[in-house]
Structure formats: structure tokens, C-alpha cells
Amino acid sequence: MTGAGRVRAHRPATGPGVRAPLVLWALACVLAAISASFGLRIDFSSRAFYGGGENVEALARDTAAFGPDDDLLFVVFDGMEGRDGRIGELVADLVALPEVAAAVPPAVAAERLAGTTAARFVRSDDGRVLAMPVRLVQGTDDLGFAVRAVASIEAVLARRGFDDAALAGVPAVRGRFFEIALRDQARLTPLSFLVVGAFAGLATGRWRWGAAGVAVAGAVLLVQVGTMAIVGLPVGLLNQAYFTVLPALAVSEWLHLVAAADAHAASPDPVEPALRRVMPATLLAQGTTAVAMASLALSGVPEVTRFGLGLLPGLVAIVAVQATLAPALIRWLRPSGSVARRRAAPWTRLGTWAARRAGWVLAGAVVVAAAAGAYAARVPVDNRLTDLLDAQDPVRRASETLEQRLGGSLSLSVVVDDPNAPSFDTERWLGAERSIAAMPGVRAVLGPGALAEATALSPTAATAVLDGLGLPRLRSRSGASMRIVVGTVDPGGRAFVELAGRIEEAARRHLATSDVRVAGTALLAYRGVNRVGEHLARSLTMALGVVAVVLALAMGRIRYGLAALVSNALPLLVAFVAVGLVRGAVDPLAAVVLALALGIAADDTVHLSVDAAAQRRRGAGPGRSVVLALRHSGWAAGWTTVALVAGFAVDGLASFPPLRDLALLGGITLAVALLADLTVVPAALVWPRRGPAPPPGSERSEGPAN
Template sequence: MSLWQRLFTNHRRFFVLGSIAITLVSLVGMSRLRIDDDLRSLLRDRDADFRMVDEIAREFGSPEHEVIIFASAQSETLFTPDAIAALHLLLARLERVDDVERVHSMFSVRRLGRVGILLPVVPNADRDLDTDDLQSIRSRAMNHPLVAGKLLSADSRHTLLLVRLTDDAHDPKVARRILADIHTALDSENLRSALTLEVTGLPSLRAEASIALFRDIMVFNVVGIVLAIAFSYWTARRWSAVIVACTPPMVGALWATGLLGLLGVGVNMLTAVVPTLALVVGTCDSVHFIEDVRRRVRRGNDTLTASSAAVGRVGIACGLTSLVTAVGFASLAFARIDAVRSFGIVSALGALASFAAVSTITPLLASTRLGNTLHLGISPRFATQMATRLGNFSIHHERRIVPIGIVATLGCVCVSLFLEADNRIRDSLPRGTPASVALEHMDDSFGGAMGLDVLVRWPASVAWSDPMVLETLEKVHLTLNDYKEISHPLSLATFSGTLSQSSLQRLQPDQLGDFVDPQGRTAIVRSRVTDCGSMRMDIMFGEIEKSLTTLAPAGWTIDLAGMTVVSARNIRQLMLDLSSSLTIEVFVIGIILAVAFRSPLIGIISLLPNMFPLAALAAVLVATGRTLEPANIIVFNVCLGLSVDDTVHLLSSMNHHRRPGISTGTAVRRALYDTGSAVVLGGLVLTAGFATVLASRVPSLSGFGLLAATAVMAATVSELMLLPAILVWADRVCESRIFSKSQTGSKPYPCNNSPVNSVNRA
């Protein structure tokens, strides 16, 4: 009897009190949860790029705090009396919103008058404008370099109002409150009669994406739990059995969620899946516990004896799977991205919390009156038969299945080499929502909603008004214009083109604060970039940086900067961190299993059935034309955790049945009879749960659901067909290489390094 089994048998009261105490502490942690939808925190690393972003924000303002109002005329052009009046009304309403620093529009742009006076390009609507006046204003605006293409579309039907928020908008709560006030300002019948108004920009896109993401995660987690409960009732036919099966994984997810709050880790697109991971691992372990208790109760054991025996037999296997999963996630602690490091640590702790919940609460509930009905149900009629039939087929045809499995895995690995990492903003937005539509309109009419900056610095010997500064800025413009994804560069060179030389010389530096910082000897070139994907951006930005290096005179520096640049680079780094940790996790799992079962062969054998679902999943991504996204990477972790869980339980059961005189095939068949039902049931429950996410309107989430359901099915088939065949095949190959009948004079016994004997000795 193991120590854990003795503790459970003799001190169940302490288990109950401990579970209650941990649950209460977890509830306190949940009350401290905070939503972290700040893109900076998700991509933050120790790189200098963020310092440059902060520097630009201090000197020139940041597009990260810029809400974009996309205004479209109800008629063919904005230059009608009603549309101009509505735009002025809109401008006034926006300027009155709290925490709005300023609003920049085509009304803010000045032109050089006939006597050298700066006049507005589009005048105020304080007088009646006839058709000729409006046509003249339209012509002037369409030809002004600070308006055309930047604030006014080519067909003069769309215009932008750039709403700069205060620094308090760094706080997501403040940003959401400002956005609500802006939407309120847009809600006016006088505005809607002449204009169609859409809101976009990084603050709006970030808020919309985070709200949609967390709403769908909550909804589909609840739906998945409901489906799991319904499926459990269908198989168990007793609500008492449903409570025993479903409560522990839910409590484990609650404990994992409480950990987030207790550790002060914000809930972002990565950490939001920690409760789901805990639920997945806990569901698999709970099903194995229930099936073991069910078999013992059917054999006549009372519920306490059956539960105590399950703790000793299944609890060890569950502990090993949780340890392996936790070590794999803990490898993310060495990633460059802060959010990835936090995700790895809380995921590892979440896996351990799930194990603690399942290994204590499941036997506690099963040992009560609730466990009296566990012997009932219909699971053996289909789950056990399905598992044993697949296993028998696998064992009978192991000479064919193993080579086919190896070739299929290698083939999928080769196909996966063509998998590319990419991420688009629109994939995080619900289809057809105003934010998604506005983003498309921005790409079509103004070259994108995302900002791109180029920072130009010169030595102390050069004045800001030196012609060399303008010449260098113009060269930067030409470099950016070589890329169709980048449009409308804007800088001091653009502004100077609208003024005469004498007027330019009369300007004071504080009048050019948006373009140049004379004291810091810095000028900025700002442009827009379409949502073309992080992969294309990363390639494009690398080419631009090489070109900019050749433009810089001696003593000058020209740097590509902005959150768009940082995002493209760090999203790639984020995926590299997750991918590399997944590779490390696979081999760490092999090492841990080799040590746990005292056989290097077990570690090697376990790699193939655990790698096949991952390779197949990558091949599916390539075949369907999908790219590797952060959400997709997490599917691989879920898939690997499920595969390892089933692998350890099958090997542990095989260890129990392997005795002298019992062949490898017989031991594997008995192990499949014991664990196969849990593998099939767990796979069906998780597949149904993940399949519900397909209904999400967020492309990244619906893709996650499709891949996760596919991953669960692939892992289940791999454990029921590939692993049994490999075990029998490896034992046979090992015997034939070490011993022969001519050497022993009798039927050869399994060699000392045989995985079967190693499992038996463990």
C-alpha cells in the first residue's frame, strides 16, 4: 500500500478539510483576477525596442493611444453642407469627452494663404457654403499633402478623425470607459442622418478583441462542461455518478483559476486557457479513477476499499502524468517573452493543482454513497469494446502498423516543415462586427489602421532646419513607398512642401512638435501599414531596416520603430518560444518516463505515439492552408498533455498485469481492457467540448476548436493503435536481437532491456 493510499484510508477527514481550505483560498484568488488586455504586456520582453516605443510616445505621441473615427458620407462626397456640419458637430462632441487630449482631422490642417497667413484647408461651418465653395474646398483638400490619402480618401467620401487619448488610457479599464464615452458621442440622430461612423484604432481593436475572446472562452467553457455532464449522465445513468465524475475536474479548474489571482498574473489570451488545460488534464485523470473504482465495485468491493485501491494504483499514474506535464510547461520559464514565461509557470502549477483536486476529491466522493451507483452505466458496451477491438487489431498487425506509424510520423514531420507562423489582427475579431468591418475599410481607403514610425537622429552640428534633414526624410519616404503595404508617409518633409521657404523659416519649433524635436535632434516619419500579417511584416521590416542603414549619413541613425514593428518581431519570438518549449517538452517527457519505468527503451518508445498526433496536427495546418498562431501552439500543448496522460496510464496498467508466463500481447490486451474505456470516454468528452468552440465568430477561437478536436481524436487513436503495436513490436525485436533459440536451446525470454520487463520491475 502506497503512502498516499495509507493517508487516504486513515485520514480522510484531513483530505476533506484540506480540499475545502484550498477551495476557499482559490475563491479569494478568483476575486483578485484582473483582465490584462494590454498588447504591450503580452509582447513585453527585455528588448530595447520597447524603450524606443516609450521614447517616441513621450516626444511625439503614440498611435497606441489613438482612436480612429472612420466617417463616411451618406451621399457621394463629404463636401455637402449637411456632411460638413455633421463633421463639425462630431468634432465638438469628441473634444468634450473626458481624457481626450486632442482630435486631429482635416479641419486641423493649415494652408499658406495669399499674404503668407496660415489658413484652414477646410474652413469652419460658421457661414453658408454654396456648391462652388464646397467644390473649391474639396479641390484644395484633395491636393493638400497633409490631407489627401491621410485624412481624406481618394473619392472624398471617407475621412478620419484621430482622437488622441491621455496617458491614463494605458489602463485597460480607463480605455474601455473612454471608448464607451466616444461611442456615446457618436450616437446622435443629427450625425447619423449625414454620416456613417465606425470606430477603430489600436485601443478599440484591443478592447473588442479581448471582450470577444474572454466572452467566448467563458461561454464555450460552460457549454463544454454542460456537454461533459450530459455525456457522463448518458454513460452512467445516475446523477450521483455524474457528480463523482465531473466535480473533481471542475474544482481543479477552479484551483488553477485561483492561482492566477493569488500570483497576480493577469488573464490574457495565453493565461486564459490555463483553466481549460487544468480541466482537460483533470477530466482524463478523473475518468481513469472512475473506471478503476467501477471495476472494483462490480467485483464486489465496497466503495471505500475500491476508492483506496484506486488511489494506490491510478493515483501514481496520475501523479506521473501531472509531473511530466508540469515539467514540460515549466520549460517555458526560459522564454524571452514575459507573458510566455508567466504562462509556462502558471500552467505547470495548474497541472499540479488539477492532479491534487482529482486525486483527493474523486476518491473522497467515490467512497461515499455517491459511489454506490458507479457499477451501473453503459460505458463497457461501447467504450471498452471499441478500445479492445482497436488494440487487438493493433497487436495482431503490429508488423505493419509500426512501420506505417513511423513513416506516417516522418511524413507529417516533413510536411510540417512548410508550416509558417503568422498572425493577423482581424483573426482576433469576431466576423462581421463593426471593429472588423472598420479595419477592412481602413485597409482599403487609408492603407491600414496600424502605425509605423521611422526615427531619424542627427549630430549636434546639424540644425533641425538644415536642408540635409529634409533630404534624408524624403529618402525615407521613398524607401517606404516601395512597399504597397505601407502608405502615406508623413513627416517634416511633407509639411515643408506646403510652405514657402520664408514661411518655413518663420516657423517656431513648438509649432512642429508632431514632426520634429529640435532639442533632441530627432525627427519622425509616420505612416500606416495594412493588416498583412506578422510574417509579411517581419520580412518587410527587415528589408526596410537594411535600406535605412544605407541612407544614414555619418553620425546619423535611422531606426524603424513602433508597436507594429515590435508586435511583428515579438509575435514571431512568442511562437518560437512556444515551439521550442514544445520540442523540449517531448524529450523531457521521454526522459522522465525512462527514469520512472527504469528503462531507456520506454522513453524512446513513448516518443512515437506522443509525437504522431503533434506531427499530424501540423500537417493538417499545412494541408488546410492555415498558419501557426499563438492559439494553435496551445493546441499542441493540449494534445501532448492528453497523449502523455493516456500513455502513462496504459504503461502503468501494463506493469500491473505483466507477470512471468504472461505474454506481452496478453498484458497489453488486459491493460487496454482496464484503461481503454477511460481513453475512449475521455476522448469523446473532450472532442465534444472542443467542437463547440467551432461556433465562435472569432476566427482564431474557431480554428482553436477545430484543431483541438482533431488533436484529441488523433491522440486517442494513437494511444489505442500505435502504442500497443510498438510495445509488442519492441519486445519482439529486442528478444530476437539478444537471444536466439540456438543459443538458449529453448524459447527465448524477454531481454533485460525489454520495455515490458522494465515496466514490470518499476
């Protein structure tokens, strides 16, 4: 072929079969972008983890009676030397803010609370660390309000020269991590497109194929966010990962189609045979991913359920793009056979080696999976509210100061109805409060008993001491309920729920009534997060079983189900154990990515299995069919995994620690999944062996490619 002929062979094609899909998808992307710009909401509130039931209803009643329990933050000062005279000006500026309802000098609050453990809310035991309570005009489940409130208060502190003061407490943590999450997505989403496009170009050796991969990823992501805007599904703590993972998932399917089309570059239309070979596997792969994600609905936690079911539009979009936009782009760019020349033999050599030693490979995989499973059962699934921020973040450090030297970073409410009954005297309230204060993890107790003892008033009348202090209200607005407010450390979700149980038991015992309940937004949120860990193993086990059964039925052979079961269980267990060893525990917010990683990991298993089954139908034996499947799909499996791991690695740059853990879990899972696909799957497809093993060097021999 002449040089001019080569140029013509690579010139972009035109025609109705190319132009129409490109124009239609361009219009669809514009409409999706418009929908997203007007209707996409962001909701990082803790309500998404509450679930339903009586506890949620009780919290709503308590909020109406006492006010929200997440509207109080603290300005933490490390000493007040030389600044006492400026506190009054600071308080006046804070109260003038539209977001602030009340602010009280620490010295005034400490004087009112003298003689009680509640004094720790505003002053450390040695008197060196002080905290100014600042009550906001509303709760901070509205994170946009939390961000504005934190920014306004920090601006006042800077203007008044209190640069070393720091904000702490639930509102401060929420406002800071929401701000960080928005900033992360603004830089990580474009970076994810750049990364997956670069790897697509690197894999094919042509920059235009990388650019086309970016177009495919962008179309899928725009359909996803446009659908979320239309149905009212907000961006939350978990599904923000869609913006970096979904582009990589779309490009992985694109590379499979590019490789298949490139193998038919000499055909008049290489796309048609490529679609016949790849689309069945694409449908099956996205179906298994959908099953894995849908299994998260078993958790009963709204945020986890919407993370699982919310990805379905993106999975459907991948199939639609693969069937329409991707073929148009391939016809436009015209494959030249360059990918076939770049197919690396190492993928095939490794699989051939595993097929020749099928029994040993499978036995080793089972042993590793069993050992990892035994250790995984001992890895705790837990997190803390302050883990939402980096260890060096000023808000996190100030919140840790609350825990170690002041009244704690979290709070619980012990609510008692009908507190005016004769049996509820000062001694009973004091007994309950002292018993609670003595518990490990409790930093301060604000209750009517201690106030009554200090003021010589009745418990009901003593609550008036708190008027104007900005501290939590102890008596309901109607007077029908009373409560004890308990300041605690943040020991993690499971320990916090256990502590709440001990507090409730002590209150019931001392107050001699069963009409006592422990409530609070932190308690409800932690109960929901704990359910994630409790249900995760069941969800993943069910998803693994469904994937194995579906693949076995689709292929008509049990061995394909066995290959899927072993090759996809192994990476999940290894990744879980690896993160447990590195972190000491697995964050439940990050652990849900295992369902997504399972679906993605099954993708290459499906493509290899479908290709091997096709070779068997053409008359190849088990060993030869595995070699040909690896030769045709191994390149795509390797590079798609590289692209996917790179997509997860982008999340590793986030400032949001759970998102970094999610990236670590996902990246390890997919890297191990590739190794399993290139070893365990070939071994499972030829075992038990009934014919000769693939001879050495067979990976280099030619065979029917289609």
C-alpha cells in the same frame, strides 16, 4: 440481492474518511474564490509579447519624447453628403469626452496635409471615404481604458446620427476584442463545466458521477485562479484557455480513478486498490504535462512563458484532488460495478488488432509522421492584428477600409536623433520619405520633408503645421529627435518585420546616418509573436524527448519511451498540417496549445503503459499485458479523450478567432492521440515480437484485473 439491498448498496456513504476531505476542500474552494474575486487581474495588453532588451527601452524613450503611438483611432465615414454641418457638433461632443484629447474634422486635416501622401490618413484618393483622427488622452495598452473610450465614442456617434460611421485603428481593435473576450469567458466557462459533467455522466451511466466530476473540475479551477490571484499572475490572451481546458483535464483523471474503483466494487474499500493502480500514472502524466508546458519558457516571450508556467498550480491541484477529494467522493457515492459492464469492447479490439500487426502499424505511423512533418515545415506560422476580430465585425471592416483606401491600419516610426544637424536638409528628408512611400505595403508617410516642401519652411519649423490636428507628433518635446510616421497595411507578423527592416535601410541611406531606428508598439508585438513560432518547434521537440526518456526510465524499458515518442509526435504533426490546410497558416497564439495538447495526449499513453507494465510484473506476456491494459484503461482513455475534445470544442464557440483555432488544434491533436494510443502504443509495446500474437477474441477473455 433484493431490491432493498440494491438501494442500500448505492446509498451515499458517510464517516470521517468521507466528510473530512469534503469539508476541507469546500473551505479551500471558498478561500480560493475569495482570493480570485479580490486579486485576479486581466491583462490583454501587447506588452506581454514585447520581451526585454534595447528595443523595449528605446520604445519607452520614444513614448516619453513623442507620446504613445497607440492612442490614435479614426472614425471612418463613407461619404459626407448632407452631414458637413453636423461635423462641428460631433467634434465638440467628442472633445468633451474625458477619454479624448483631440478630434479634427477630416476636411481641416486634409487641407493642412494637401500635396503629401499623409493626406491619405484622413481622405481616400477619390475623396469618397473620410477618416476623422481622434487622439485619446493615453495609450491603449490599458484595455479597460480602451473599452471605455470605444464605448463613449460609439455612444456619441449614435446620438448625433452617425450610425453608419465605424471606428478603426489599433485602439478600436483592442477595445473590441477585449470586450468580446470577456463576454466569451462569461458564457464559455459555465458551458465547459456543463459539457464535461454531461460526458462524465454519459460515460458512467450515472448522473451523480457526472455531478461529482463537475465538483472535481471546479475544485481544480478554483485552486488555479486563486493561486493566480495570490501570485499576481493576470489572465491574458493565451491563459484564458485554462478556464475551459483545465476542467476537462481534471475530469479525465477523475474518470481513470472511477474506472479503477469500479473494477473493485466488490471490495470492502474499492478506493485503496484503485489509488495504488492509478496514482503512479497520474503523477507521471501530470509531470509530463508540466514538462511540456515548461518548455514554452524557451520562447523568451512573457505571455507564452506565463501560459506555460502558469498552469503548474492547476496540475498540482489535479494530483491533490485525485489523492484526497476524488477518493472521498467515490466512497460517498459507492461504485456499483456499472462502469465495468459499460466498458466497450471496441477500444480493446482495435488495440488487439494493432498488436497482432505491430510491424505494419509502426511502419505506417512512421510514414504518416514523416509525410506530415515534411508538409508541416512549409506551413506558415503567422497572424494579423485584425485577425483578433471576426470578418464581419464593424471594427474589422473599418480597419480594412483604412488599409485599402486610407492611410493603413498600423504605423511605424522612423526616429532620427540630432535632426538639427546641417546635413538634415529638406532634400534628404524628402528622399527618405519618397523612397519609403514607394514601398509595397506603405499607404501614407507623414514626415518633415513633405511638410517643409509644402510650407516653404525648414523641416524643423514645418512640423508646427500638425499642431492641433490630433495626428502623431513629428518633433520630440525636447526638440532633440525627429521622426517620420509611416502608415502601413497589416501584412502579418513576419512580413511586417521585414517591411520595417526595408524602411530602416532606406532611411539610413537617404539621411546618410546610422543613428536611425524603426520603432513602434506594433513592431515590438509582432517581433515577440514571431519568436513564438520560431521557438515552438524546439520547445515541442525537447518536450517530446523528455517525455519519452522519463517514461522509458520510469518503466525500465526503452519500448515505453518509443511508444510515447511515436504516439505523441504523430498527433501534433497531423493537427498542425490539418489546421494549415484549413486556414492556410497557423496562428502562433493558437499554436502554443500544442504544448498543452502534448502533455494531455501523453496522459493516456502513460496510463496504458503503466497498466501494461503492471501486468508484465504479474507474469503476463507482452501481448497479453497489452490486452489487459486496454481492457482496464481503454474505456477511460476513450471517454477522457471525448471529454477533452468536448472541452476544446467549447472554445470553438468563441468569438475570438485565435481561441477558435486553438480549439481546432487541440481537438484534432487529442482525437488523433486517442487513435495512436489504441494502435501505435500497443504495437510499440509488443514489437519486436518474441512470442505469439494475441489470439483473435482475446480481448473478450477474462484475466487478472488487478
